[in-house]
Amino acid sequence: MSQSTQKNLLHSASSGKSGLNFISVKDVADINGLVSKALHYKANPFADRHLGVDKRIGLLFLNPSLRTRLSTQIAAANLGMEAIVFNVDKEGWALEFEEGAIMSGTTVEHVKDAAPILGQYFDILCIRTFPSLKNREDDYSELVMNSFMQYAGVPIVSLESSTLHPLQSLTDILTIQEHLNNFPLAEKRKPKVVLTWAPHVKPLPQCVANSFAQWVNAWGEAEFVITHPEDYELSPAYTQGATILHNQDEALKGADFVYVKNWSTYTDYGKIYSNDPAWMLTQEKLKLTQHAKLMHCLPVRRNVELSDEVLDSSSSIVTQQAGNRVWAAQAVLSELLNKK
Ligand code: CP
Numbered sequence: 001m002s003q004s005t006q007k008n009l010l011h012s013a014s015s016g017k018s019g020l021n022f023i024s025v026k027d028v029a030d031i032n033g034l035v036s037k038a039l040h041y042k043a044n045p046f047a048d049r050h051l052g053v054d055k056r057i058g059l060l061f062l063n064p065s066l067r068t069r070l071s072t073q074i075a076a077a078n079l080g081m082e083a084i085v086f087n088v089d090k091e092g093w094a095l096e097f098e099e100g101a102i103m104s105g106t107t108v109e110h111v112k113d114a115a116p117i118l119g120q121y122f123d124i125l126c127i128r129t130f131p132s133l134k135n136r137e138d139d140y141s142e143l144v145m146n147s148f149m150q151y152a153g154v155p156i157v158s159l160e161s162s163t164l165h166p167l168q169s170l171t172d173i174l175t176i177q178e179h180l181n182n183f184p185l186a187e188k189r190k191p192k193v194v195l196t197w198a199p200h201v202k203p204l205p206q207c208v209a210n211s212f213a214q215w216v217n218a219w220g221e222a223e224f225v226i227t228h229p230e231d232y233e234l235s236p237a238y239t240q241g242a243t244i245l246h247n248q249d250e251a252l253k254g255a256d257f258v259y260v261k262n263w264s265t266y267t268d269y270g271k272i273y274s275n276d277p278a279w280m281l282t283q284e285k286l287k288l289t290q291h292a293k294l295m296h297c298l299p300v301r302r303n304v305e306l307s308d309e310v311l312d313s314s315s316s317i318v319t320q321q322a323g324n325r326v327w328a329a330q331a332v333l334s335e336l337l338n339k340k
Pocket residue numbers: 064065066067068069160168297298299
């Protein structure tokens with residue numbers, strides 16, 4: 001069956017002039033529908049090759065990427081779209097985002113001038129931008145993403161923003177669902193999914209953890225536990241609905257999926273407090289779980305966040321997870337193309 005005849009899986013939740021966007025789980029009308037669509041594309045990558053013919057997608061990177069960049073390019077190609085990547089951070093003019101800015105400093109071009117032009121060049125515009133981790137209010141205002149939504153006039157897709165990483169989270173849910181489809185739980189119960197903080201050498205954004213929490217809570221089909229040291233609380237705006245434990249061993253008991261991720265402090269913003277190596281996930285800790293599958297968004301610092309033995313074991317599904325980035329992106333782009 002043609003995917004284009006099915007019901008809308010995205011809806012207009014994010015603000016902006018461009019109608020549909022993909023910025024957070026709030027833009028998704030039907031998570032399971034979107035997961036099914038992604039898995040349909042995994043089985044039939046070129047089923048909708050006609051959909052993007054004569055359409056162009058722009059991928060703007062204000063920060064580095066491996067998986068997001070390449071998987072989104074492949075997803076666009078599978079739909080017949082031409083993709084153009086622009087590394088704004090290295091090749092573009094320094095953009096200004098502040099309303100009313102007197103541009104006598106280092107910024108060269110205001111987003112109010114650049115975004116409408118990009119909206120003429122592209123049918124869909126994708127943006128990656130990281131937080132500064134200096135000022136929480138600024139980062140959580142999502143000025144960059146909101147500015148493109150306001151001024152570009154075409155659908156905007158987040159390739160990771162200051163606070164969220166929705167394509168990663170859709171991938172994460174579909175990887176869990178795929179695993180459950182292939183290996184159903186013996187008992188009729190929800191899978192236990194544990195998001196655990198891990199040590200790291202530098203302060204990282206909260207995006208992946210915020211987003212994973214937001215999506216798993218909205219999905220509602222898991223027993224969801226978040227574990228981290230004290231002082232690493234995430235924003236309750238994303239975690240509400242999850243059980244939060246400061247005892248990692250307690251949290252890991254009986255887990256079916258363990259998602260490992262570092263994040264810096266949210267309350268006293270952007271800091272590393274404790275960086276206790278005892279929080280690194282090891283094979284010994286995995287023994288507490290129900291033969292849990294191990295997830296990470298990558299890139300990963302080996303033997304800091306996760307031990308080699310865990311990453312190289314059959315428990316790890318990180319390669320499957322990263323491979324699934326293509327199908328998540330393809331499902332989202334397909335929805336945006338269908339609705340244009
Ligand atoms: N997980 C993820 O977003 O990877 P990249 O930073 O390589 O895109």
